[in-house]
Structure formats: structure tokens, C-alpha cells
Amino acid sequence: MDEIRAGVDRQLAQFIDGRSEALIKIDPHLAPVAAAISQYVLSGGKRFRPIFAYLGYLGAGGQPSEKVLRACSALELVHVCALIHDDLMDGSDSRRNLPSIHKRFAALHSSASYQGDAPRFGAAAAILLGDLALAWSDQLLAQAELDGSIKERCLPVFYAMREELMAGQYLDVLAGAIADSDLDRALKVATLKSGRYSIERPLHFGAALVGAAHSLTKTYSDYGLPLGQAFQLRDDLLGVFGDPAVTGKPAGDDIREGKRTVLIALTMERASVSQRAEVTAALGDSELTSENVERIRAIIEECGARHETERLIEDRFQDAAGAIEAGGFPPEIASAFSSMAIIATKRSS
Amino acid sequence: MDEIRAGVDRQLAQFIDGRSEALIKIDPHLAPVAAAISQYVLSGGKRFRPIFAYLGYLGAGGQPSEKVLRACSALELVHVCALIHDDLMDGSDSRRNLPSIHKRFAALHSSASYQGDAPRFGAAAAILLGDLALAWSDQLLAQAELDGSIKERCLPVFYAMREELMAGQYLDVLAGAIADSDLDRALKVATLKSGRYSIERPLHFGAALVGAAHSLTKTYSDYGLPLGQAFQLRDDLLGVFGDPAVTGKPAGDDIREGKRTVLIALTMERASVSQRAEVTAALGDSELTSENVERIRAIIEECGARHETERLIEDRFQDAAGAIEAGGFPPEIASAFSSMAIIATKRSS
Numbered sequence: 001m002d003e004i005r006a007g008v009d010r011q012l013a014q015f016i017d018g019r020s021e022a023l024i025k026i027d028p029h030l031a032p033v034a035a036a037i038s039q040y041v042l043s044g045g046k047r048f049r050p051i052f053a054y055l056g057y058l059g060a061g062g063q064p065s066e067k068v069l070r071a072c073s074a075l076e077l078v079h080v081c082a083l084i085h086d087d088l089m090d091g092s093d094s095r096r097n098l099p100s101i102h103k104r105f106a107a108l109h110s111s112a113s114y115q116g117d118a119p120r121f122g123a124a125a126a127i128l129l130g131d132l133a134l135a136w137s138d139q140l141l142a143q144a145e146l147d148g149s150i151k152e153r154c155l156p157v158f159y160a161m162r163e164e165l166m167a168g169q170y171l172d173v174l175a176g177a178i179a180d181s182d183l184d185r186a187l188k189v190a191t192l193k194s195g196r197y198s199i200e201r202p203l204h205f206g207a208a209l210v211g212a213a214h215s216l217t218k219t220y221s222d223y224g225l226p227l228g229q230a231f232q233l234r235d236d237l238l239g240v241f242g243d244p245a246v247t248g249k250p251a252g253d254d255i256r257e258g259k260r261t262v263l264i265a266l267t268m269e270r271a272s273v274s275q276r277a278e279v280t281a282a283l284g285d286s287e288l289t290s291e292n293v294e295r296i297r298a299i300i301e302e303c304g305a306r307h308e309t310e311r312l313i314e315d316r317f318q319d320a321a322g323a324i325e326a327g328g329f330p331p332e333i334a335s336a337f338s339s340m341a342i343i344a345t346k347r348s349s
Numbered sequence: 350m351d352e353i354r355a356g357v358d359r360q361l362a363q364f365i366d367g368r369s370e371a372l373i374k375i376d377p378h379l380a381p382v383a384a385a386i387s388q389y390v391l392s393g394g395k396r397f398r399p400i401f402a403y404l405g406y407l408g409a410g411g412q413p414s415e416k417v418l419r420a421c422s423a424l425e426l427v428h429v430c431a432l433i434h435d436d437l438m439d440g441s442d443s444r445r446n447l448p449s450i451h452k453r454f455a456a457l458h459s460s461a462s463y464q465g466d467a468p469r470f471g472a473a474a475a476i477l478l479g480d481l482a483l484a485w486s487d488q489l490l491a492q493a494e495l496d497g498s499i500k501e502r503c504l505p506v507f508y509a510m511r512e513e514l515m516a517g518q519y520l521d522v523l524a525g526a527i528a529d530s531d532l533d534r535a536l537k538v539a540t541l542k543s544g545r546y547s548i549e550r551p552l553h554f555g556a557a558l559v560g561a562a563h564s565l566t567k568t569y570s571d572y573g574l575p576l577g578q579a580f581q582l583r584d585d586l587l588g589v590f591g592d593p594a595v596t597g598k599p600a601g602d603d604i605r606e607g608k609r610t611v612l613i614a615l616t617m618e619r620a621s622v623s624q625r626a627e628v629t630a631a632l633g634d635s636e637l638t639s640e641n642v643e644r645i646r647a648i649i650e651e652c653g654a655r656h657e658t659e660r661l662i663e664d665r666f667q668d669a670a671g672a673i674e675a676g677g678f679p680p681e682i683a684s685a686f687s688s689m690a691i692i693a694t695k696r697s698s
Contacts (some may be wrong), residue, residue, distance in 0.1 A: 019512070026516045026541065033519055085480065089473040114526035116607060116633055124438040124522045127476060128515050131434065131483060135511040138487045142504050148497050155491050162484040163368070166477050167375045170382055173473045177463035192375065258465060284465055 056206025168192030195228030222323035252293030258284025405555025517541030544577030571672035601642030607633025
């Protein structure tokens with residue numbers, strides 16, 4: 001896995017270096033844009049989507065290939081767009097222990113004593129940098145110079161993935177706005193936002209790079225969909241109980257942002273009337289103190305919603321593990337899929 | 350030209366209908382997203398970029414083709430992303446006499462009594478709908494099913510166009526923030542934002558769809574760059590002097606937004622010290638009354654900046670016309686290029 005990750009990092013670095021140079025050649029005033037996006041893309045990230053895509057390719061019998069690594073790395077740029085825009089929409093201040101892009105450019109505005117409103121400048125920069133990353137995702141994919149027939153197979157998967165991502169993001173925002181804490185809806189959003197986008201679609205993308213049989217696509221869904229849901233459920237838990245030093249995000253951010261996660265839906269089902277009223281009042285209150293957050297955490301714990309979410313994760317992890325076992329992959333591939341399942345569900349950041 | 354425009358409209362309608370259906374199939378809650386983006390894309394717009402691209406193709410000897418019309422229509426979706434995101438960044442309330450996307454979704458939030466902040470919901474929706482349009486631009490281009498060698502020629506132009514657009518947008522926002530009213534900078538931003546993106550690159554894109562000779566690419570630059578600048582200069586004039594009933598945007602919006610246009614740079618060069626102070630104070634003041642705007646208009650007029658901008662447009666129009674004459678195109682193509690030059694520079698919306 002480390003080798004794949006290193007390969008993805010190498011492809012991204014090469015691409016981003018080229019684009020940064022191009023930007024500065026357009027105008028030297030674009031240097032802060034190039035620097036921000038380079039640091040954002042290259043200073044970490046779990047690279048889940050490219051790694052799953054490449055594993056999907058290897059699992060379908062593909063041979064190690066730099067071109068394919070490049071194609072899979074395009075998925076990371078889609079994700080970079082999603083993160084930059086998501087942080088702006090949520091008003092999140094940090095990501096990967098760095099200021100989020102809108103914060104970074106708002107700070108540039110202040111430190112350079114620019115005119116006008118600093119947050120507004122930061123927001124504009126974040127919108128444009130996210131757009132750039134999204135546009136670049138196609139460019140990197142094109143630079144993989146895949147054969148025509150392979151491209152024909154993998155592009156529909158790539159496009160469906162991006163469409164579902166944006167659809168899922170909208171439904172997520174909508175769920176917060178209609179204060180919908182229905183469990184089925186929360187699971188559906190989790191499936192769209194993560195089940196498909198983060199794992200299943202990347203696996204299918206990798207399979208399409210080989211031209212895999214239908215049965216393999218089904219195995220990938222049997223593994224990827226529950227694992228993707230479990231991945232999102234872990235995210236939900238980290239958004240409330242995560243250690244800020246490890247997650248790189250402030251504690252309890254999901255509560256302040258009013259996210260209608262599966263964890264919250266379970267809490268609403270299980271909490272007492274008075275507890276439910278407390279949680280309802282806290283959700284989306286950006287002024288919440290750390291004591292308030294601590295209180296909501298205690299309710300989520302006491303009513304058993306945290307425990308139940310852990311159980312849902314474990315169930316889905318087992319389903320995913322079973323699908324890999326039944327898939328009859330060569331041992332090293334099966335072991336890579338198992339490791340990724342553990343990383344995706346048992347992570348702390 | 351009407352035939353080309355109708356062809357572009359047809360291709361866009363067909364594509365957007367398909368994507369709308371796909372969205373609603375993902376989740377019926379996406380119906381407002383599908384409706385908003387359909388109305389936005391299909392209810393007008395000048396279609397400059399697809400038309401220039403298709404003319405670039407015909408001028409290079411290409412034969413009428415639905416596939417090529419489809420490829421050229423992809424440029425309109427890039428533009429839709431730019432408009433949706435630009436309106437959000439600028440805080441513009443309307444576009445094409447319809448509420449801008451962030452306003453539309455903020456209104457949906459209010460009328461449906463959603464929880465949380467309506468403008469914030471509107472902003473999130475505008476970010477995601479713009480992203481969707483940008484992602485769709487590649488998808489529509491892919492659906493044109495161009496031959497491999499043609500794709501290899503036109504994709505670099507397409508990618509460069511998108512990168513320059515976002516670079517130009519950032520430089521535009523930056524110019525407002527550093528309150529830079531330098532004429533050369535304003536012309537450079539105008540060139541990036543419009544000279545290349547709106548006309549020159551679309552022409553080159555069209556030429557690449559045929560595989561045109563270098564000499565034609567040069568002719569297209571000689572026509573497209575000055576015309577693109579003139580197009581942007583007309584935009585600057587309309588942003589200050591335009592009739593809201595015709596432009597579909599509030600009067601004097603560019604002043605309230607603090608845009609550092611060529612028109613403003615010329616005003617700063619020519620106005621008296623006291624006039625300059627008045628203009629400086631007004632730029633970026635979102636609370637400006639219509640009387641204030643009227644006063645700034647009078648200064649721009651009196652100091653001769655409006656007249657000088659008209660002269661710059663006329664000079665560039667003549668350069669563009671000369672390039673077409675020298676290009677030796679068949680009469681009907683030359684006449685189409687001339688008509689487009691008139692539409693681009695003498696328009697009132």
C-alpha cells in the first residue's frame with residue numbers, strides 16, 4: 001500500500017508542479033494560488049480514492065503501470081475540490097492541521113492590508129481554487145493517455161462519481177436545513193457521499209481500466225458499499241468524538257455545523273424527550289462552548305447511539321471482509337483489500 | 350448564426366434533460382437542483398463561446414456536424430459554472446433577469462422555512478451547482494465522441510481555457526482587493542478574463558476540431574484577442590451605464606462591487622483629485638444609492654473615460670475586422686465573423 005501511496009504522491013507532485021509553473025507564467029500574482037494549492041494537495045491526505053482505484057485495477061488483473069497510477073490520481077483532485085468547497089460551505093477553519101483555503105486567503109487579505117472584506121476575499125479564492133482542482137482532475141486523467149476503448153469504459157464511472165458526489169453534498173446540506181434526523185435518510189446520504197464516491201466508484205473505475213467482468217464489479221460493490229458506509233460512520237464518530245490533534249479539525253465541529261449524521265439520527269431515536277430537546281437546540285449552533293459539546297457527547301454516549309454506530313461499522317466491516325474472502329483474489333490483493341478495510345473503518349483521523 | 354445558436358440550444362437542452370433525469374433518479378429531493386440548472390442553462394444566454402468555437406471550426410474548413418456542435422456546447426457549461434460562482438463571489442442578485450442561483454436557493458430556504466441561515470444555504474447550493482456545471486462540461490465534450498487524434502488536439506485548448514478563466518477571475522478579485530487601478534493591469538485582466546477565454550480560445554478550440562494550420566490559428570488570434578478585449582470593455586461600460594431592463598443586472602453593480610475595470614483605470618488617470626477621491630470612496634461600497642451611482646457616472650463621463658473606452662473598443666473592433674479581411678475566408682464565413690464582431694462590441698446586454 002505504501003508503494004501505491006508513494007506512486008500517487010509522485011504523480012500528483014509532478015502534475016501540480018507543472019500546473020503551478022503554468023499559473024505563475026500566466027501572472028506572477030498567481031504565486032499564492034499555486035503555493036496554496038500545492039501545499040494543500042501535497043501535504044498529506046489519505047489518498048483513499050486513488051488507492052482504492054488502483055487496487056480495483058490490480059484486483060481485476062491489471063499490471064503495475066505509471067499511466068494507471070496517473071489516471072487514479074485524478075480522483076484525488078476531485079476530492080481536493082470537494083474538501084475546499086466543503087470547508088467553505090461548513091465554515092470550517094482547518095483541515096489536515098492547516099488553515100482551510102478560505103481562511104488562508106482571508107489571512108492573506110488581512111496581513112497584506114487589502115481593501116474590502118477579508119472573509120469575502122477568502123471565500124472567492126476558495127471557490128476558484130476548488131474549481132481549478134476540479135478542472136485539473138480531467139486534465140490529469142487526460143494526461144494518463146489511456147487507450148480509447150479504456151477511456152470509453154472508465155469515463156462514465158468518473159462522471160457518475162462526480163455527479164453523485166455533488167448530489168450527495170447537496171442532500172447533506174439539505175438534511176441540515178430541513179433538520180431531518182431520519183435514520184434512513186442519513187444512511188442514504190452516507191451512501192451517496194461516501195459509500196459510492198469514496199470506495200465503490202473508485203473500485204469500479206479501477207476495474208474499468210482493465211475491462212473487468214460483471215461478476216468482479218459485483219464483488220467490488222459487495223465490498224465497497226458497506227465499507228464506504230462504515231467509512232462515513234467512522235467519520236461521523238470522529239466529527240463528534242475525534243481528537244483534534246489527530247483529526248486536524250476542531251472538536252465537535254459536526255455538532256456546531258448541525259450535520260444530520262447517522263449518529264445523530266440514532267441519538268434522536270434513542271434519547272429521552274429532554275435529551276432530544278438539548279441535542280436539537282445544540283445542532284447548528286456555531287457559538288457552542290466546549291462544555292456544551294461535552295454535554296451533547298455524553299447524551300450520545302448514554303443513549304447508546306455511539307455504541308450502536310460502532311456496531312453498524314463492525315457489521316459493515318464484516319460484510320466487506322466476507323465479500324473479499326468470497327472474491328477469490330490472489331493473497332497479496334486480498335490482504336491489501338483487508339488492510340484498506342481496517343484503515344477505512346478503524347482510523348482515528 | 351441563428352442556425353448555430355439553435356443547434357447549440359438543442360444540444361444543451363438534450364444534455365441537460367438527461368442530467369436532470371439522472372439527478373432526480375439519484376434522489377427526488379434533487380428536483381429543485383435539476384430545475385434551477387435547467388432554467389439557468391436553457392433560458393437564454395448569448396452562447397458566444399460555443400458560436401465562436403463552431404465558427405472557428407467552419408472557418409478552418411470543417412463541415413456542419415452535430416457532434417461538433419455538441420463539443421462546442423461544452424464551452425457554455427464552463428461559462429455557466431463561471432457565472433454561477435461569479436454571481437456568488439460578487440454578491441450579485443440577478444442574472445438574465447432571473448434571480449442568481451444563490452438568491453434562488455436562499456429564497457427556497459426562506460419560503461420552505463428551513464432551519465439555519467438562508468444566505469448560507471443559497472451559497473452552498475450555488476457552489477455545488479457551479480461545480481456540477483463544470484463537471485458536466487467534460488461530460489458533454491466526451492459525449493461528442495470525437496476521434497482520438499481530434500481529442501488530442503482540442504483538449505489542451507479546452508484545459509488552457511478553463512485554467513486561464515479561473516486565473517483571470519482570481520486576478521480580477523485581487524485587483525479589487527489591492528485597489529489596483531493601473532491601466533495595464535486592468536487590460537491584462539480583461540485579456541485573460543475575456544480576450545482569451547471568450548473568443549480567442551473558443552476559436553482555437555474550433556480550429557483544433559479540424560486540425561487547422563498554424564497560419565489560421567494566428568489569424569484567429571489577430572481577430573479574437575482584440576475582439577475579446579473589446580467585448581470586455583463593452584461589458585465594463587454596460588456594468589456602469591447599462592440599462593437594467595436590458596442587461597438583466599442592477600444599474601451600477603460594477604461600482605458597488607468595486608471592479609477595477611479599464612473604464613475605472615481610465616477614470617483614475619483623467620479625473621481631478623477631488624473626483625478621484627469620490628470614485629475611490631464609492632468603489633466597493635455596497636450601500637451606494639442610485640444618486641451616488643449617478644454622480645460617479647457623471648464623473649466617468651465628464652473626465653472622458655467613457656469616450657476613451659468607446660474609442661478603445663472601436664480601435665479593437667477595426668483590428669479584428671482587418672484580421673478577418675486579411676484571412677481570406679469564404680464570403681459567408683467572413684460575414685459571420687463580422688456579424689459576431691458587431692454583436693460582441695455593440696451589444697446592449
